[in-house]
Structure formats: C-alpha cells, structure tokens
Amino acid sequence: MKAVIYSRVSTDEQNPRSQLQVVREYALSKNYTIMEVFEENISGSVHPLDRPIFKSMLNYVKDVGAEVIVMYDITRFYRPPAGKVVDALSILRNIIDEYNVLIDFAREPEIEDPLLAELWRFLKSWISAYERLQISMRTKYGLMRVKKEGRLYHKPDLIYYYAAWLYNKDLRDVTKEEYYNARRQLYNIIKKYWDDPRYKKSRIIEILSNNELKGMYMRFPKAPRKYITIYRLMKEV
Template sequence: MKKAVIYARVSSITDRQNTDRQVVDLTRYAEYSEHNIIEIFEEKISGGKRNVDRPVLTECLNYCKDNNIDVLLVSELSRLGRNAFEVLSTVKFLIDNCINLYIQKEQFSLLNDEGKPSIFAPVMIATLSTCAELERENIKFRLNSGRDLYIKNGGKLGRKAGSIKTLDMKKEEYKEAISLLKKGISVRNVAKLTGKGTATIQRIKKEFNL
C-alpha cells in the first residue's frame, strides 16, 4: 500500500469552521484507493497568509519528504497556497521529492503511474491556482464593498458591548484543554481530545502561559 498524508485547512481561526469534513472525505478516498494514511495535518489559518507563515503546512511538507510519503491528499488546490506562484512552488517541491498530489475536488493526480508529471499537469495546476486566486480577490472585493456600504449607512464595526469573554470565563470554558496542556500534552493532541481547533488551543496556551 502507498503511504499517504492528509493536509486539511480552513480559513477561520474560530470554532465556527473545522477540518472534519475534509479529513473524512479524504480518508474515504484513501480507503477506496488502498492508501495507508500515515499522518493527518490540520491547520486553521487565513487563506491570505503566505506559505512561510503556515507552520502546519511547512511541517506537513517536510514530514512527507523525510518519511518518503508517496502521496499528499488535499480537498482542493487552494489549500496549498494563497496565489499561483506559491502553489506552483509547493508543487515543484512535491515533484522534486517524488511525492504525488491528489486533489479531491477535481479528482486530479499530479504524477502518473511512472512517478512523472503528466503533460497536462503544469497547465492544470496553473489554471486551478489562478482561478482560486481570482475567486479570493472577488470575495475580498465583495466583503470590502459590503463593509463600506454598511458604514456609510450608519453601521458600526467591532464587537458588541459585553461580548468579550473575561479570563475567568475562558478558564471555565477551556478548563479541560488547560488541564491537558499543563500535563505537557501537545497542542495538536489537546485539540483532538477536546474537539477544539488547534488555533484555539494555541491561543489558550499563550494566554495562560502554559
């Protein structure tokens, strides 16, 4: 069986979004394709961040290289970068290290059965990443336009009064996570044990100096 790694990412650093659906769908694909999932990397970070500022993605790519992983599984190409240049750089890293890439949304594999990029792979990757970049810019434009109109009509931005959690409130809400962190359990494992996002656990660890 080929060794596979899953990389899943959502943009929201809050608990409103999670990577569960991506992981479940990719796990099903791996089982169907008879791939052995060696590790799962989950990240909550904005899609606008540069790849060098994505610690989990960096860890994932290095893990694939160091452990001779056969294929990296992602739900869609935009998970791998904020723009076409960064995506292509990541793809080059994978090709240089003979690591295949499977994109579930398009059901696309980077390498053929001989471990070589297909003739259409570079065009396909460039097209998909450019389309994803354009879509992000369109979303950003619509959000900014809506915000400006809201302010123009008298709306106010920011949290409502009383909506900010106090330290005691957080201590009660995240008491299980705090207890696990105090025992020296890693952020990723605490996130899995408590059902919270890794970004949330990282924030709690920092706020409580754990």
Template sequence: MTYGYIRVSTNKQTVENQRFEILEFCKKQNITVDSWIEETISGTVEPKKRELGKLLECVKKDDLIICSELSRLGRSLFMIMSVLNILMEKGARVWTIKDNYRLGDDIQSKVLAFAFGLSAEIERNLISQRTKEALALRKNEGKKLGRPVGSTSKKSKLDGAELEVSVMLLAGISVNQMAKLYGTHRKTVKLFISKNQLDTGANLAGLRELMRG
C-alpha cells in the first residue's frame, strides 16, 4: 500500500503543490498512490491528534508513505524521529522528495533509529534533573529567572544534540540533511560539529563501541 501524505499549516495554504510534487515523483518512480491523507494543521500538534496518527496506527509492513519533505511529519526533531521510529518498528517505509530521505531496511535507517532511541532515553532521564538543578542554582545566586528585557538568546537549536549529530555522522547523513532536520543553516551545523569535534576519529570510534555494547 502506498500513501501520499500532505500537510499544510493554515487554510490559506494549498495542498495542490504538495500533491503535484508527489504525483510527479511517483510518475518518475513508476509508483501508484493508493490512498491520500491530507490535513490542515500545525506541525507542532502531536501526531496522535492528527490524521497522521491514524495513518501510523493502520500502516503495515512494507507500506510506503511519500511526502514532500520531513517537516511535513512534524516541526521538531524529536517529533519527526518518533514518527520514523514507529514506522520503522512496523517495517513501513518513508520517502521524502525535497530532502531525498529514505527510511527502509538499511543500515542508515537502523543507525538513525538507534540514535533516536538512545537520545530519547537519555533525555527522559536527565531533562527534569537538569532543569531543576539549573533553576535552583540561579535562584541561589539571586538571579531572576527568564531572559532580561531587550536581550537576545545565544542558545542554538543544536545545543545538547552532540550524540544525535555524532550518530548521524556515523550513518553518513549529510550536513544539509541535518540542517533540514533541525531547521537551521548548514553553516550552523558545520560550526557545531567542528566546535565540538564530533567528526574526529576518536569520537566516532567511541560511538561505534557504544553501539556494539
């Protein structure tokens, strides 16, 4: 079964552009779309509250979902990766057109699934403790919580993503693909990788050992 998935954020946007992209892609690949899923809803809404959630429930092994780009699945990396993880566990496939992503039964897909599972587990275990400790420290120092009026945040979308980016490097994911996943510029990704020395032989070798364990 092949599904065409289309999502737009507002009623002012049209689904026709995405439908055209998918149809043209399928024509070149000699693929027929058996069913269309279209919805007008923000990508920040959880998949289970969207038509996408219903699709995730009914999709079966070897089914194929085609969409214009990964951002149609969600607006955050964790949301996108959680959707991909569900589909991979079911043995389903996802192909995107603009960012040329392929989820299937290959090593790249398995490494990405590992990255999500490990990162999510670490995040669940640490985020609450990390937040509480940071707030407590600032309170003890007598600092006001929140950003000062008129100031700008230096926080990067990649902060805390060292493990995820390292695994993606190991899987051969390009800088351009990472930039699209995180919604940032490729130069930002390259700088983040260089600054944290994520592409060094020592870092990648250590990650391989972790995965074997």
C-alpha cells in the first residue's frame, strides 16, 4: 500500500528524528511503500486542517492516490481542547472519507485525559474494522475489474500456468479464451499418456515436467506437480 508519513512536533519537544525513525520502521514492517514524509513543527492543539504542512500532505495524498497516512500516535494527529475530544474522531472520519485513505498509528499513546484514552481505544477498534473493510472492498472491486476485462480471477491452476507459458504472458494477463484454448491443448497432451497402459497415471506429471512441459516448469517452478492436478483435468474435460 502506498503511504505517506506525517510527523508533528511542538516547539518544546525534543528529538523529532527519533519519532520519525519509529514511524519509518513501523511503516516498513507493515509493507507500506513510503511515498513522501511530511514534517511539521506546530502545537497539537491546532486543528489539523489549519496546519499548512498537514493540508499540503492531504493534497499530495489526493494527487498520488496514497492509501495510508502513518503517524507516531494519535496525539500527533490532534490534541483537542477540553470537552471537544469527540471532535478528533469526527475530523478523522471526514479525512478518511474525503481522501479515501486509512490513518495508521505506530505507537500506543501515553494519554492522561480519560476521555481521550477512551477515544483511542475506540479508534483502534474502528481503524482495524475499517482496514478490513477496505481490503475487502479493494478485493471485490479488483475482481470485478478483472472479470470485466475478460481475465481470470481465481487461484492459478496448471492450465493457467500453461496458458501463460503458451501465450508468453504474465499470469494475471491470461484471458478466458486463452485459458480454454490452453485447456484443450493440455488435455490432448496428457491424453496420449493417460490412455497408454505403459505409463502409470501417477507418473504422468513427472514425465511431462521433463518433456512437453519442461519449458513451462522452468519459467513457473511453482506450477502444480501433483497427480490430482491432471486427474481433475481428465475427469472434467
């Protein structure tokens, strides 16, 4: 996932670089691709949308399609005034909805305000649920797009690998038509061994990997090699 880092420190805080290092390490541990880092020296009591660097970051997020904003902890996002703790959640939700971005935090904050601490506990649960929803939606729409383009969208089987090798394509670019053409060809290759009593059916895949399908297995060493793979093909066709 494409990510940006937002690091905020107040004028009286020390060693902002150590905070940034923690956030970088956390982002890498989550396999985020760091697109840009935004550093701002401003009080946490200033509304996020009133901060020049924070607003620049949001514009950047929108321009490059970043998916995650990573911060040290929730206090880097906002320290709302007394009686306005719930505002932090409202601001957060508006940013997430408007910019279609997840906000992630690298550390548990040390919070003395019991209301802000309660907000953090709720926020952690909400962020986790939102992240699961985002992953689910990306998967759903990704499959819909692939299906609309006429490409396959299931876990690759032997036919899938054979089609990619036959048409010299990446696995994700194999079309349905190419898949079914490859299926017929692969069936005919296997059939000459399948119907010949001189060959044990359990060893056909081994024979193919050293002969007709040698090139395919050299390109795709993870392609299936189990007997059940060709058994299903011969029974289904």
